[in-house]
Amino acid sequence: MSRILLRRMQDNQSGKIVTIKVGGEMGRRIRDMGLVPGTPIKIQGRAPLYDPVALRVRGFTLTLRNSEADYIEVEVD
């Protein structure tokens, strides 16, 4: 068990969100999509240019830029 930033996660790696340190519009949009502390996520893949990243959360696929993934800390197995 270790804590890393979402950007550092490998393809197909799963983990649980620990914190999301961003407010305002960015924070709102991330939370609207169901990313809140305690939510299990799994990296599904990355765009051809390694950015954005696609992740599996609550049964659907969400995409984020790496720069946005940097606000999210994840506890990985």
Next chain:
Amino acid sequence: MKNGNTIALAGNPNSGKTTLFNRLTGARQHVGNYPGVTVEKKEGTYRRNGIKLHIVDLPGTYSLTAYSVEEVVARDFLVNEKPAVVVNIVDASNLERNLYLTTQFLELGIPVCIALNMMDVAKGRGLNIDTVKLSELMGVPVVPTIARSGKGNIDLMTVAADLASHADTIQPLKISYGADIDGALQEIEARIVAHDFLTDTYPMRWLALKYLEQDRQILEKGRRVNPELARSLEAIVEKVAAHLDETLDTYPEAVIADHRYGYISAIMKQGVLKRQYDTDRLHTSDQVDRVLTNRFLGPIIMAGVILGLYHFTFTYSELPVTWLETFFDWLGNTTAALLPDGLLQSLLVSGIIDGVGGVLGFVPLIMFMFFGIALLEDSGYLARVAFMLDRVFRIFGLHGSSVMAFIVSGGIAGGCAVPGVMATRTLKSRRERLATLLTVPFMNCGAKLPVLALLIGIFFAEQKAMLMFLFTIIAWLGALVVAKLLRVTVIRGHSTPFVMELPPYRLPTFKGLAIHTWERTWQYIKKAGTVILGISIILWAMMTFPRLSDTQLNAFERQRTAILQTAPAPVAAQLAAADEDAALTPAAQALKERLARIDGQQAETALRHSIAGRMGTAIETITRFAGFDWRTNIALIGGFAAKEVVVSTLGTAYSLGEIDPEGGESLADTLAAAPHWNPLVALSLIIFVMFYSPCFVSVACIAREAGSWKWGAFAILFNTILAFSLSVGIFQFGKTFGILNGV
């Protein structure tokens, strides 16, 4: 004060809302706009088993914040119009996130009925949902539906109609948000009640929540209505925010979102949702994505898909396009034969039939193109395109979602910059939006297609599809480079979030595609029928008046008389006696051609003499550096009204100056035969048409969306100068090195 039998359809994007709306209302729909904004408002009527309901399709949203126009429009409708019931479409295969929006409806205290859609998909994914339990725990009716097949629709409407007639005593949902937030909520609510603050419009707890969420719209309203109270409420929020930051390193809105999801999770765990398989199990859609968004295969397939769309459009639309052309040729000839020569005949044939026919002739092409785009959009592939291209767009200071605006504008050729400029409303950042809306007019919209298709068809017939593809790439490159240029000069600044759902791939329904295609095609036809008709008439007048003076007309008449007199009498007599199609002796034929040359000269002199001719001629000294003569200039002036007018004006210009009295030659044949035209001129003109000033409808939209006419004027001047520089460069380069020059 409820709105009688009005039902609002609301839900997340991709939840099947549009499919359900189409199913419920059938052909009885009406598309308009919400007042003051450009968000589409779809309304329709449901009629069955004695139930008659007015259905409003709200824009698809994930939440009810004030961050996007769609969300503001949706919640303003709910609060101000007070529909009798909100039918909340919830994607059963994506239950938790969809219910997040539901909790916000419930907190607003409006009557909600859940349409639990895509039950079949959920079942296929091994999700078992206890709808009775869900209904019980959420306190609202839940009706399972499969919108695609129409299953459950009748039940849904019966339940909604029933709810509409008994829904007077709905209490807003109260979720506990933990000690800190609940405390602040109570404090704010107490003051709201004491001052009767905005309570005529909003439920007080919801209002208090919006204060804690720092909702821009509500904060502004509050400051306007009661500045003093607003300040004290904001102070409470600041206090709790500081406390949360200190103790938990978090924000009030984060705590609120956590608890909403917590509330939903708690419901799920009480036996509502049972999973048969592991959540991480790959669904078919994800397996498809492994290939379609693959690092290497993805971009190749994407290019292939776009190229395939062109082949589909151009190959299959060819036949109906020919039919329409033939029809309008026939109509023109028949009209010309029935009416006596003169102004009326000229107006009808050269002004109206040629003008409108030239535009309507491309309807099949545009229909095929829109069908293809709708297919990509509804299947979910377009979202993958945004995902794969975001990294590229960011380089140019844009957003992955800019893709949509570009594609709507004609990024996959055949759109329109007007809805494209409006589509930029989904972009949150002012700067990225501005850069996008200023550059989308460079795309090859449906109105430029006729110009491109005409010129490519004449001068580059062998590589039609390949060249259309090439010109699309050029449009993209031009737009992106200009966007970058703008983002480092006039509109500098940071970028905005890219948080987007990749919806599962779905096989689009034919009905959905057909409605989609028809709506967009109809918009084009309406434009052709109204604006273009008016403009064709104005342009015809500009090209007809002022007419030649009697002295000038007499001079041509004298030349004709002179030719006839010098000709041998029997030859002249034979020509005078012969029918139009009759075979002539070589001598008579030569005489006929000499006379026709005079007619042609007269027509050309008349056109040069007209207002448009004078304008075109005046700027010819400059435009010849790009290879444009005065006729092309007239057409380009007309193109400011709408780009397709370039074709109709060229048609009018050439048929007015026609040498052949039959007038049956199509514009393509005329241009192909004209000595001045060659592939290089065509290329220079294509580039100019692609990049010069947007049509005035687009300019008006740009000015409105950007909030200032300054940007409208900028688009006209900047684009025209850019286009002219490019065309001069191409033409001079080609001429110097003898490329495509054809001479």
